[in-house]
Amino acid sequence: MPVLTDIATLATCPPEGGQGEIGLIENAALVWEGEEVAWVGSEVDVPEAYAAMPRESAEGRTVIPGLIDCHTHLAFGGWRAGEFEQKLLGTPYLEIARQGGGIASTVKATRAASETELHGRARGFLDEMLCLGVTTVECKSGYGLNMEDELKQLRVYRQLAEEGPQRVESTFLGAHVVPSEFKDDRAAYIRLLTDELIPQIAGEGLAHFCDVFVEDTAYSPDEARTILNVAATHGLGAKLHADQITDLGGGALAAELNAASADHLECISEESIAAMAKAGTVAVSLPLATLYLGQEPMPARRLIDAGVPVAVATDFNPGSAPSYDLHLALWLACTRQRMTPAEALKGATAYAAKAFLRNDIGSLQPVMKADFVVLDTTNINHWLYHFRPGTVVRTVIGGETVWAQSPSQLSS
Ligand SMILES: [Zn+2]
Structure with missing residues (x-):
């Protein structure tokens, strides 16, 4: 059950709410178990139950749903x-x-x-x-x-x-x-x-x-x-x-x-x-x-x-x-x-x-699939404003890292 910490901004993108409501959390942490998201929130609030789990650092980057x-x-x-x-x-x-x-x-x-x-x-x-x-x-x-x-x-x-x-x-x-x-x-x-x-x-x-x-x-x-x-x-x-x-x-x-x-x-x-x-x-x-x-x-x-x-x-x-x-x-x-x-x-x-009636993907909330992307940017506005190649540093599907800029991340 890995814990990803040191996330500058995490967008949960809840299915409910309006078009611009993307559930931003600053200084966030994300916990997943197997294929699914187990917990998401502020890093200071990571529950005791996950305290001893292996931690990985997002190094101050941004996390969005896949x-x-x-x-x-x-x-x-x-x-x-x-x-x-x-x-x-x-x-x-x-x-x-x-x-x-x-x-x-x-x-x-x-x-x-x-x-x-x-x-x-x-x-x-x-x-x-x-x-x-x-x-x-x-x-x-x-x-x-x-x-x-x-x-x-x-x-x-x-x-x-x-x-x-x-x-x-x-x-x-x-x-x-x-x-x-x-x-x-x-x-x-x-x-x-x-x-x-x-x-x-x-x-x-x-x-x-x-x-x-x-x-x-x-x-x-x-x-x-x-x-x-x-x-x-x-x-x-x-x-x-x-x-x-x-x-x-x-x-x-x-x-x-x-x-x-x-x-x-x-x-x-x-x-x-x-x-x-x-x-x-x-x-x-x-x-x-x-x-x-x-x-x-x-x-x-x-x-x-x-x-x-x-x-x-x-x-x-x-x-x-x-x-x-x-x-x-x-x-x-x-x-x-x-x-x-x-x-x-x-x-x-x-x-x-x-758009194709899936309710288990597209958002980072408990029991949704742990499909997410780590972006080399500190926030969503900056990502699409400073449009450049190579912003994705890691792609995770169902809790598995399936692509990473740095090969060492593939083992995690
Ligand atoms: Zn078409």
Whole structure:
């Protein structure tokens, strides 16, 4: 039962409370037993029962809950760096798509990749995310768009979840776009999703959530309703990619369907904000995607002021957000969305856990999982203000140190 002391600032990030309430404790100590937090508080108050336990010093640094990236498309084939250059040179997306680029090229490359290849790449991404303090990652399918290749993506996620050390949450996104082979009969593809893929995936326990991309170029609100209602009968929770380019009332739809989260929301209406606030739906902001697309980001300030919990994630994918740097997403949430560092942190911890209904991670309180990060900074404001590489000195998952800047810390 180790005791971590000499913590300049510890943020407990309680699940309750408002966006900026991160439960700061100065001169703190943290005690964990096995996988779980046993005690947290001021160092002077460490209970007698833990006095004789082995002590480690945080050397005046900051401790936060393990970061949760609650929206990624982690396993995919190929990259699209050529498109990055084309877009910078002014080629419209539709022209890129006409030349065989865009999401269709990722679907083609993902179908061509073996499960082993997809796993190897995703493994590498997760390993690099450890040094950013990312301890849980939500991963979506949606680049297979047929039975065989959607299952392949989800099986990669299951294998990664079994391997650890990160916790992996899988989401089925067969309704990402309509695959080209069904472009003249989209109803047939939706039947494939509802009658075959969803029952198979739920039956194998390959995902906890079903996600639908609601957009003019993807699925209508009515189609999303159909798909997510079927998913619910199979025990899959709902999530939505909503109101990204067009306001189709996606936020209100997420509230109506009791979805755990609505993600993107760059173009959300006041009606949808009110509906989400009433339903308690989490809004997931993806500021890296809006940066790459040159869009205005989600109006996070308006959502927060209306009482909607806002999570912040990377949307890591090869097209619109080819980076899994969650620290950068948090910094953008501050600089472009006027979230305070405390609000951004809550968005990548307690509220990120809420975006997929986990109540055992994202906060440092007794019986929560002992997932935490030691940051080389004295407080949260300074961390996101003095944005720099190498701030994470140690990442701990379930009480085990899984990454450390200094190898000697790995033995502890
Ligand atoms: Zn996405």
